[in-house]
Amino acid sequence: FLGGNMKKLLVGFICTLFLTINVTTGEAAKLEPDETLVELGGSFDAKASAKGAIPEEVDVKSGYKLSITHALNDNLSLQYKRSDFKSEEKNVIGITTHAKAILNDINLIYKANNYIDLVFGYEDNEFSYGKAVSPATKSTLHFGLTAHTDLNDKTMLFGTYLKGKDVSLSEIGIKYDLTKNSVVTVSYIEREVNDMDVDIDLYNLHTKADYKLSGLSLMYGLKF
Numbered sequence: 001f002l003g004g005n006m007k008k009l010l011v012g013f014i015c016t017l018f019l020t021i022n023v024t025t026g027e028a029a030k031l032e033p034d035e036t037l038v039e040l041g042g043s044f045d046a047k048a049s050a051k052g053a054i055p056e057e058v059d060v061k062s063g064y065k066l067s068i069t070h071a072l073n074d075n076l077s078l079q080y081k082r083s084d085f086k087s088e089e090k091n092v093i094g095i096t097t098h099a100k101a102i103l104n105d106i107n108l109i110y111k112a113n114n115y116i117d118l119v120f121g122y123e124d125n126e127f128s129y130g131k132a133v134s135p136a137t138k139s140t141l142h143f144g145l146t147a148h149t150d151l152n153d154k155t156m157l158f159g160t161y162l163k164g165k166d167v168s169l170s171e172i173g174i175k176y177d178l179t180k181n182s183v184v185t186v187s188y189i190e191r192e193v194n195d196m197d198v199d200i201d202l203y204n205l206h207t208k209a210d211y212k213l214s215g216l217s218l219m220y221g222l223k224f
Contacts, residue, residue, distance in 0.1 A: 029156050029175045029183050031071035031223065039067040039185065039221035046215025048087055048099050050127075052198065052208050062086050065217060074111070079121075081105040085213060101213060102126045103191070109146075117146040119162060125193045127211050134199040136209070140164045153177075158187075166194040173217070185219040 031037055043063030062085070069079040087099040107121030120143045128135040142164030150156050156175040162168065173187020194210040 029177065031069065031077060033071050033073050035223055036068065036070045037183070037221050037223045039065075039069075039183075039219040041065045041185075041217060041219030043083075043085065043189075043215045043217050046085065046213065048085060048101060049212045050099075051210045051212075063215070065219060067219065067221070069109070076111070077109040079105070079107040079109055081107070098129070100128050101211070103213075105142075112145075115147060115149060117148070119144050119146060119160070121162075123164065123167060125167070125196075125211075127193070127196065136196040136198050138166065138193055138196050140167055142167055142169070144169075166196075168192050171217075181223045183221045183223070185217070185221065187217050187219075188215070189217055190214045 064084045067081045069077050071077045083103040085101040104124045107119050110118045112118050124139040126135050126137045142162045144162035146160040148158035154177040160171040169191045171187050171189045175183050175185045177183050191213045198207050198209045
């Protein structure tokens, strides 16, 4: 499910991680029990594509992201993430419309050690093409891990891979502490949702499609 470049980045990052486990600890990205990190941001240079009955690729016009992570104790955190994407207008099966995606994730994050977090969660995905195609949804469990290492006392490098039935997410990025309670995150993300039901009412057609979103993400977070 990973693109070739993304796979090389993740493999290279994980190899680097285990060669550089002698670094210091950041502040804002780390949560103590009962602390919450709220992050807001968006996507840029993002693309959405579909393979199947609607073989289209579009540039994302706007993308908004929210992430809320709450530390339940020293090792366990609960996280909610939402992403909304809307593409530029495009002609789809004879109708000028836009693509839209709404992605929701709920995760339990377990701190296995200082460098690996295990992730188990549930995701709900919805894709639509306005009046051209009825909204298509897929909800499923996913699991995976986040590997991370501190480059210095303010900068953290991380990589995430999640996998579920017909879904996957890959992310590599950097978190930078602006202050003790604020952080900026820049990352590259690829997300795939495959084998989704597609209903094209105009032609009374029911089929399947594979969806992919990719692009850069910029998030600003505050810790409470």
